[in-house]
Amino acid sequence: MAYRGYAPETTALHGVMAEFDTGQALVDAARATMATGFTRVEAYSPVPIEELNDIIHRTRTVLPKLVLAGGLTGMATGFSLQYWASVIEYPMNVGGRPFASWTAFIVPSYELTILFSALTAAIGMIVLNGLPRPYHPVFNVERFSMASSDKFFLVIESTDPKFGDAATFLRGTSAKGVYDVAE
Amino acid sequence: MADPNLHRPMALHDTSDPPVILPGHDFETVTEAVAEIPLSKRFPLGWIGIFGVALFGAGMLNVALGYLVLKGIGIWGNQIPVGWAFDIINFVWWIGIGHAGTLISAILLLFKQQWRMSISRFAEAMTIFAVVCAAIFPIFHTGRPWLAAYWLFPYPNTMGLWPQFKSPLIWDVFAVSTYATVSIVFWYIGMIPDLATLRDRAASKAKAVIYGMLSMGWRGSARHWHRYEVATLILAGLSTPLVLSVHTVVSFDFAVSLIPGWHATIFPPYFVAGAIYAGFAMVLNLAIPVRRFYGMESLITMRHIDNMAKIMLATGLLVSYGYLCEAFFAWYSGSPHERFMMWNRMFGPYGWSYWTLVAINAVMIQLLWFKRIRTNTVALFVISLFVGVGMWLERFVIIVTSLNRDFVPSSWGMYYPTRWDFMTFFGTIGLFLTLFLLFLRFVPMISIFEVKTLLPQGKVKAEH
Numbered sequence: 001m002a003y004r005g006y007a008p009e010t011t012a013l014h015g016v017m018a019e020f021d022t023g024q025a026l027v028d029a030a031r032a033t034m035a036t037g038f039t040r041v042e043a044y045s046p047v048p049i050e051e052l053n054d055i056i057h058r059t060r061t062v063l064p065k066l067v068l069a070g071g072l073t074g075m076a077t078g079f080s081l082q083y084w085a086s087v088i089e090y091p092m093n094v095g096g097r098p099f100a101s102w103t104a105f106i107v108p109s110y111e112l113t114i115l116f117s118a119l120t121a122a123i124g125m126i127v128l129n130g131l132p133r134p135y136h137p138v139f140n141v142e143r144f145s146m147a148s149s150d151k152f153f154l155v156i157e158s159t160d161p162k163f164g165d166a167a168t169f170l171r172g173t174s175a176k177g178v179y180d181v182a183e
Numbered sequence: 184m185a186d187p188n189l190h191r192p193m194a195l196h197d198t199s200d201p202p203v204i205l206p207g208h209d210f211e212t213v214t215e216a217v218a219e220i221p222l223s224k225r226f227p228l229g230w231i232g233i234f235g236v237a238l239f240g241a242g243m244l245n246v247a248l249g250y251l252v253l254k255g256i257g258i259w260g261n262q263i264p265v266g267w268a269f270d271i272i273n274f275v276w277w278i279g280i281g282h283a284g285t286l287i288s289a290i291l292l293l294f295k296q297q298w299r300m301s302i303s304r305f306a307e308a309m310t311i312f313a314v315v316c317a318a319i320f321p322i323f324h325t326g327r328p329w330l331a332a333y334w335l336f337p338y339p340n341t342m343g344l345w346p347q348f349k350s351p352l353i354w355d356v357f358a359v360s361t362y363a364t365v366s367i368v369f370w371y372i373g374m375i376p377d378l379a380t381l382r383d384r385a386a387s388k389a390k391a392v393i394y395g396m397l398s399m400g401w402r403g404s405a406r407h408w409h410r411y412e413v414a415t416l417i418l419a420g421l422s423t424p425l426v427l428s429v430h431t432v433v434s435f436d437f438a439v440s441l442i443p444g445w446h447a448t449i450f451p452p453y454f455v456a457g458a459i460y461a462g463f464a465m466v467l468n469l470a471i472p473v474r475r476f477y478g479m480e481s482l483i484t485m486r487h488i489d490n491m492a493k494i495m496l497a498t499g500l501l502v503s504y505g506y507l508c509e510a511f512f513a514w515y516s517g518s519p520h521e522r523f524m525m526w527n528r529m530f531g532p533y534g535w536s537y538w539t540l541v542a543i544n545a546v547m548i549q550l551l552w553f554k555r556i557r558t559n560t561v562a563l564f565v566i567s568l569f570v571g572v573g574m575w576l577e578r579f580v581i582i583v584t585s586l587n588r589d590f591v592p593s594s595w596g597m598y599y600p601t602r603w604d605f606m607t608f609f610g611t612i613g614l615f616l617t618l619f620l621l622f623l624r625f626v627p628m629i630s631i632f633e634v635k636t637l638l639p640q641g642k643v644k645a646e647h
Contacts (some may be wrong), residue, residue: 021640022640022641023640023641023642023643024642024643024644027643042404042405042406043404043405044402044403044404044405045403045405045408045641046210046376046380046403046632046635046641047632047635047636047641048408048409048411048412048632048636049405049408049641049643050408050409050412051643052405052408052409053405053406053408053409056405057405057406057409060409060413061409061410061413063410063413063414063417064413064417067417078357081337082337082348085337085345085346085348086345086348086349089343089345090343090344090345092347094347094349097349101349104348104349105348107351107354107357107358107428107432107435108348108353108354108357110428111354111357111358111361111425111428112357112361114361114365114421114424114425114428115361115364115365117417117421118364118365118368118369118418118421118422118425119364119368121414121417121418121421122368122369122371122372122414122418124414125372125410125411125413125414126399128410129406129407129410129411131399131400131401132396132399132400133399133400134395134396134399134400135400136400136402138402139402145383145384146383147383147402147403148376148379148380148382148383148384148401148403149210149211149214149380149383149384150209150210150211150214150640
């Protein structure tokens with residue numbers, strides 16, 4: 001059996017969780033959940049299912065804009081570093097070529113553009129996702145260890161105004177099981 | 184639930200293509216097949232045996248580099264006029280090999296080639312380890328690698344020195360270090376969901392904690408996946424121009440100089456094609472034994488093998504075209520030095536190396552036109568080994584035959600590698616295999632979640 005870590009004894013609930021066998025069942029249930037008027041909902045799947053974000057969250061990440069800003073910063077850093085070092089701080093006459101040989105500065109500027117963009121994309125994804133975060137209430141559910149292999153889960157969180165109806169509602173879907181998620 | 188089209192006989196036009204993954208797999212079997220290898224307690228005997236050999240090679244590298252630091256780079260065979268030899272040959276060879284990994288993980292992702300999914304993880308690992316091996320050569324060629332920092336990187340040092348930004352060698356530092364960093368980041372980001380799978384399946388607390396830390400607490404929520412997919416697509420989009428720029432910049436090390444045989448505009452595309460060609464040969468050399476010994480034939484199918492052989496054929500033909508161009512322009516330039524360089528390359532003291540590389544890269548590669556060869560794994564393995572040799576010889580030819588007889592006959596000279604040159608080169612192969620075997624043992628070698636996206640369980644019908 002998989003190691004699940006330390007689960008504190010508590011009666012507070014993070015939410016209720018429903019388990020599904022296929023991505024299609026999860027997507028159908030997510031549509032029904034949102035149509036019923038629940039607002040604090042999250043879905044978990046072993047593979048990316050783009051529809052889930054469109055159904056539940058309806059917003060797209062700002063990551064691409066951050067990456068653009070990162071790339072421009074990288075380009076400016078690369079170019080100004082070379083300009084400063086070659087023209088201001090340490091000018092060196094090589095065969096009478098101008099100190100500010102901007103064509104020669106293209107390659108490092110280009111590489112730093114890519115480096116800064118890539119690091120922004122990677123670190124941005126991690127930070128926006130709230131990672132690293134070793135503990136999360138959903139891990140308290142024994143069955144949730146299957147979320148990374150072949151089961152699909154839908155959680156209605158306890159902060160939802162209609163949370164009182166959540167468990168009953170989820171039992172009415174095609175869920176294979178409905179579990180309480182301890183806080 | 185099951186997609187009725189998944190296992191049906193294929194339509195007429197694609198009867199020749201085997202499926203990307205063989206029938207009979209679902210989410211659980213894919214997870215099981217890949218995750219059980221890093222999680223098992225057993226070290227297979229074959230693994231231990233090969234690991235021992237690889238470790239011996241890595242040890243030899245240590246000895247060679249240790250003696251180099253003690254005595255200086257005079258222990259290598261490089262001597263004026265051939266001031267660049269094994270160090271740069273091996274650097275270009277290893278960097279080139281890395282390119283196939285990025286091509287598979289980035290360019291084929293942008294082209295939505297689903298067959299890339301089973302081989303991308305270990306091709307990316309190959310890239311990183313190849314770049315590590317490549318970096319050893321220029322760093323140790325500086326003779327005092329602990330001082331290399333201020334020669335190579337622009338940082339404020341007490342001597343007030345700055346690198347020469349008008350030199351292709353400093354461009355190379357930027358290109359290769361960016362390439363190494365982005366490759367490692369892309370590889371790690373691609374692994375996070377699979378590390379979470381290992382965390383959830385680990386039987387012991389130690390493994391669960393280690394893989395749990397590495398996976399950063401990945402939960403696979405809709406929000407996670409959305410940002411993850413956006414980030415992956417961006418990283419692929421960034422890696423594509425990056426990988427093309429890396430070998431372009433490596434070729435600038437030569438093309439920007441005035442040496443006959445180096446000063447050629449064909450170099451950037453010709454180097455990139457050669458890099459991908461040698462890289463796919465290395466992927467095949469790794470994939471063919473790995474799928475056999477780990478029983479991965481249902482995930483790395485003949486479709487993958489066949490496709491990689493086709494890419495090797497295409498890039499091999501591009502490389503052959505590069506040889507033709509080099510010879511044509513040497514003649515067409517009308518420059519006696521260019522013409523002599525080409526004549527010396529073909530019929531001079533190193534002529535054997537030129538004709539061997541033509542025999543391998545231009546003639547032998549034609550075998551890959553035949554489907555019977557492309558689907559015979561033993562033949563492909565042997566051909567790929569030869570391609571590795573051929574591409575090594577190509578760099579030997581470009582570097583040594585251009586330098587050994589330059590403009591002034593009084594300064595001509597021959598180059599002979601020493602035992603330390605060979606020990607360093609074979610040592611890096613040992614280091615590469617050591618790292619690769621550790622990767623096979625402790626990390627999921629196939630991207631579990633990506634392969635799952637090919638299966639019907641996770642597919643969702645569009646809403647009408």
